[in-house]
Amino acid sequence: MDLELSQRQVEFRDEIRTWLTEHHPGRIASMDTPDGFEAHREWEKVLFDAGWSVPAWPVAYGGRDCDLIEWLIYEEEYWLSGVPGRVSANGVSLLAPTIFNFGSRQQQDHFLPKMASGEHIWAQGWSEPEAGSDLAGIKTKAIRDGDDFVLNGQKTWCSRGAYADWIFCIVRTDPDAERHRGLTYLLVPADSPGLERRPINRLDGEPSFAELFFDDCRVSADHVLGEEGQGWGVAMAAAGSERGLSLRSPGRFMAAAERLTELARSIRADGSIDVRLRDEVVDAWIRAQAYRWQTYQLAAGLMGGDEIGSEASLGKVFWSELDVELHATALRLLGDRAEIVDDNDWLDGYLFALSGPIYAGTNEIQRNIIAERVLGLPRRG
Amino acid sequence: MRFEFTDEHDMFRNTVRDLFADRCPPDAVRASWETTDARVPDLWGALAEIGVLAALAPEEAGGLGMDEVAFVRILEEVGYAAVPEPLMEHAFVAIPALAEARSDALDSAIAGSTTITIDIDGSGTVASAAIADAIVTRVDDGLAFTTQYDTTALTTIDQSRRLAAVKGGVTVGLDGADAALAYDRAVLGAAAQCIGIARRLLDATVAYVGDRQQFGKPVGSYQAVKHHLADVRIAVEFAAPLVYRAAWSVAHPETHEPLARARDVSMAKAQASDAVDLAARKALQCHGAIGYTFEYDLQLWLKRAWALSAAYGDARRHRDRVATAIGLA
Ligand SMILES: Cc1cc2nc3c(=O)[nH]c(=O)nc-3n(C[C@H](O)[C@H](O)[C@H](O)COP(=O)(O)OP(=O)(O)OC[C@H]3O[C@@H](n4cnc5c(N)ncnc54)[C@H](O)[C@@H]3O)c2cc1C
Numbered sequence: 001m002d003l004e005l006s007q008r009q010v011e012f013r014d015e016i017r018t019w020l021t022e023h024h025p026g027r028i029a030s031m032d033t034p035d036g037f038e039a040h041r042e043w044e045k046v047l048f049d050a051g052w053s054v055p056a057w058p059v060a061y062g063g064r065d066c067d068l069i070e071w072l073i074y075e076e077e078y079w080l081s082g083v084p085g086r087v088s089a090n091g092v093s094l095l096a097p098t099i100f101n102f103g104s105r106q107q108q109d110h111f112l113p114k115m116a117s118g119e120h121i122w123a124q125g126w127s128e129p130e131a132g133s134d135l136a137g138i139k140t141k142a143i144r145d146g147d148d149f150v151l152n153g154q155k156t157w158c159s160r161g162a163y164a165d166w167i168f169c170i171v172r173t174d175p176d177a178e179r180h181r182g183l184t185y186l187l188v189p190a191d192s193p194g195l196e197r198r199p200i201n202r203l204d205g206e207p208s209f210a211e212l213f214f215d216d217c218r219v220s221a222d223h224v225l226g227e228e229g230q231g232w233g234v235a236m237a238a239a240g241s242e243r244g245l246s247l248r249s250p251g252r253f254m255a256a257a258e259r260l261t262e263l264a265r266s267i268r269a270d271g272s273i274d275v276r277l278r279d280e281v282v283d284a285w286i287r288a289q290a291y292r293w294q295t296y297q298l299a300a301g302l303m304g305g306d307e308i309g310s311e312a313s314l315g316k317v318f319w320s321e322l323d324v325e326l327h328a329t330a331l332r333l334l335g336d337r338a339e340i341v342d343d344n345d346w347l348d349g350y351l352f353a354l355s356g357p358i359y360a361g362t363n364e365i366q367r368n369i370i371a372e373r374v375l376g377l378p379r380r381g
Numbered sequence: 382m383r384f385e386f387t388d389e390h391d392m393f394r395n396t397v398r399d400l401f402a403d404r405c406p407p408d409a410v411r412a413s414w415e416t417t418d419a420r421v422p423d424l425w426g427a428l429a430e431i432g433v434l435a436a437l438a439p440e441e442a443g444g445l446g447m448d449e450v451a452f453v454r455i456l457e458e459v460g461y462a463a464v465p466e467p468l469m470e471h472a473f474v475a476i477p478a479l480a481e482a483r484s485d486a487l488d489s490a491i492a493g494s495t496t497i498t499i500d501i502d503g504s505g506t507v508a509s510a511a512i513a514d515a516i517v518t519r520v521d522d523g524l525a526f527t528t529q530y531d532t533t534a535l536t537t538i539d540q541s542r543r544l545a546a547v548k549g550g551v552t553v554g555l556d557g558a559d560a561a562l563a564y565d566r567a568v569l570g571a572a573a574q575c576i577g578i579a580r581r582l583l584d585a586t587v588a589y590v591g592d593r594q595q596f597g598k599p600v601g602s603y604q605a606v607k608h609h610l611a612d613v614r615i616a617v618e619f620a621a622p623l624v625y626r627a628a629w630s631v632a633h634p635e636t637h638e639p640l641a642r643a644r645d646v647s648m649a650k651a652q653a654s655d656a657v658d659l660a661a662r663k664a665l666q667c668h669g670a671i672g673y674t675f676e677y678d679l680q681l682w683l684k685r686a687w688a689l690s691a692a693y694g695d696a697r698r699h700r701d702r703v704a705t706a707i708g709l710a
Contacts, residue, residue: 001383001385001386001387001390001450001625001629002382002383003382003384003626003629004633004636005382009382261708261709264709265708278704279697279701279704281704281709282651282700282704282707282709283651283700285703285707286623286648286651286652287652289623289648290619290620290648290652291619293384293622293623293625294618294619294621296382296384296622297384297385297625299384300383300385301385314614314615314618314619317615318615318618318619366611367607367611368604368607368608368611370611370614370615371607371610371611372607374611375583375587375607375611375614376587377590377599377601377602377606377607377610378591378598378599378602379602380602380604
C-alpha cells in the first residue's frame, strides 16, 4: 500500500498542470452545435500536437504510453483546469479500446492516429428506435455484396452524429441468426452515399442527436472490426470500458465537486450556508472522493492483471447518480436564479447529468447486471 | 501510488477471519446476550495469542508494530462476525495511547490480562465499561487512565455491545498521548466495523433471497429485490476505499497533518455509516417478516449496525467535520 504520488508522478502532474494553464483556450461554444463542434476539433489538435490528446496510448499512435495511474492524474488535472471537454471522447473511450483489441494492424495504423489528432471524430451508432436497452434487438441490416456490405435501416440518438466523420455501428449481417448472433461491428464513413443524417434537438435545445437513415448504403467489408458475425462480443468488450473508467473518470466529478464548494462559499455575502444544503454539498464532495479512491484501488488491481468485468456497472451507477446530485445541489444553492439560462453552467450541467443514468446502459440495466453477475442472484423472474 | 493490500495484510486478516468463524459464530454472539458480561468465552485470550491485541503496539514494547492499514481489515472482520468484545477500543485506540504515554498498563493490555475501553469524548457513556478493567478517558485536551470507577448499566438495543454510565474512579494523566489522534482512531475503527457489518448483511440477504421461494420462484429473481441489493453492493463498494484511505492517513502523520487526517477519517465514517444504514434497511426489507423476529440471527447484525452507525459520531456529524476541513463551516 502506498497512497502518495511518487516523485515521477508529481513531476508528471506538474507538467500537465503547467501545460494546461499555458494553453487554456478560454470558453468555446458547445460541442453539440455545428460551430462548437469544429472549435472543439481544433482544441483536439492542440492537445494532439503537444502529445496530450491520448496520453495512455502508445507513442506510435500519438500517445505517451502512460500507465493507468498517470492517466488518472492527467484526467484529474484536465478537468480541474476547466479546459473544454473532449469532442473525441466517444471514439477515444468507446471505440479505441475495441480497435486495440480487435482491429487488424492496418485498421490500427489507419484509424488510431487520425482519431488521436481529431481528424476523425467518431460517433456511436448502436441504438435504434426499437432497440435501446435491448440492444441485441437491432434490425439495421448489412448484406454482403462483393467487397461491400449494403446497409438498410435506421439508427437513432447518435450523439453528434450529424457532424461526425465516422460512425461505429452494430448491424445485422445474418438476419436468420438468433438475436446475439449474426451481428457485426462495422465502421461507417459518415459521408457514405445512401446515409442520411437528421439532427434531433436534445432536452437543452441543441441539435446534438442524429437519426441515421441507411438506404442501400455501401460500406467496404474492410471496415468490419473483429470477425463478421462476432459483433456482439466485440461490442460488449467496449461496453465494459464505456461503463467504467475510460468514459467518465473521477477527475471530472472531483472538479465539479470543487466548483460546487466554491459556489456554496460564494452564495451568501457573509459566507454562511443553510446547514442542510451544506450537508448535501459535503456529501457530494465526499462521494467524488469515494469514486476517486475506489478507482485508484481498481487501477492497482488492473495493473496487477485483474480484469474489469461486470464490476464496471457499480461505477456507472455511482458516477451518474453522483453527477445528478452534484448539479441538483448547485441548483438548490442558486434557488430561484437556477432557472435563468444565461451563463448558467450549472443548469447546462444538470441537463446533461440527467442523461447519465440513461446512456451507456441505463442504471436499471446496470442494477440487473450487478444483481445477477456480481451478487449472483437468480436470472430474471 | 499503489492502492493494494500486501499478502501479509491478507494472511493476517484470514487468520482472524478463521478464528472468528470458529470461536465467534452467530450462536456465540447470541449467547453473549444472555450472559452477565456479554463476552465470548476464551476469545480474548485467543486474540492475545495470535497477536491481534498487540498488533498496533510498537515492537520494542512487545507489540507487532503493525499499522492502521493492516488493522482496519481486522476490524472489518469484527463487524462481519459481530464480535461482542471491545477489540477496537482496546487494541486500536487504548493500546496506541498507552504506548504513546509509555504507560505501565501497556504490558498487561498487550498480554490480554486486562481489557481497556475508551471514553473518547469524556461523555461518561462508555461501551463495555462494566467488563473493562480501565478506561482511556478524554480529559480536557488530553487523555487519562481511569480505574476503579463505578458503572450503571444502560439498557441498549444491542446487548452484545453494552454501554454504561461511568462515575468516579482513580484517574492518572496519560502524558504524551494524543487525544485528537485517539478520537480519529475510534472513528476510523467504527467505520471499518460498519463496512464489515454491511458486507455480512448483504451476504446473508443474498443467500436468503436466493433460497426463499414465492410465486414459484426465488424472491431474489424479482427485480425490485435485486435492485435493493445492487444498491447495497454499490454503497459498500464506494465506502470501503475511504476507510483504507483514512487508515493510510492515520498511519502517515508525516504527510497528513491533523486537519487532513480528521477530514479523511470523517469522510470514511460518513460513507460507512450511510452504507451500513442502507444495508440494514434493505436486508430487513428483503427478508420480510422472518427478519423481524428476535429468533432469527439477522437481528444481531441489524442492531450492531444501528449502534455503530451512530457510535463515535454519525454520518451527519462527520460531514460537519469535513465541512470544516474543506472551508465550508
Ligand atoms: C444523452 C444521450 C446520448 C446518447 N448517445 C447515444 C449514442 O451516441 N449512440 C447510441 O447508439 N445511443 C445513444 N444514446 C441512447 C442510449 O444508449 C439509450 O437511450 C439507452 O440504451 C436506453 O434505451 P432507450 O432510450 O430506448 O430506453 P428503453 O430501453 O426503452 O428503456 C425505457 C425505460 O425502461 C427501462 N428498462 C428497459 N429494459 C429494462 C429491463 N430489462 N429491466 C428494467 N428496466 C428496463 C429502462 O431502464 C428505462 O428506464 C444516448 C442517450 C442519451 C440520453
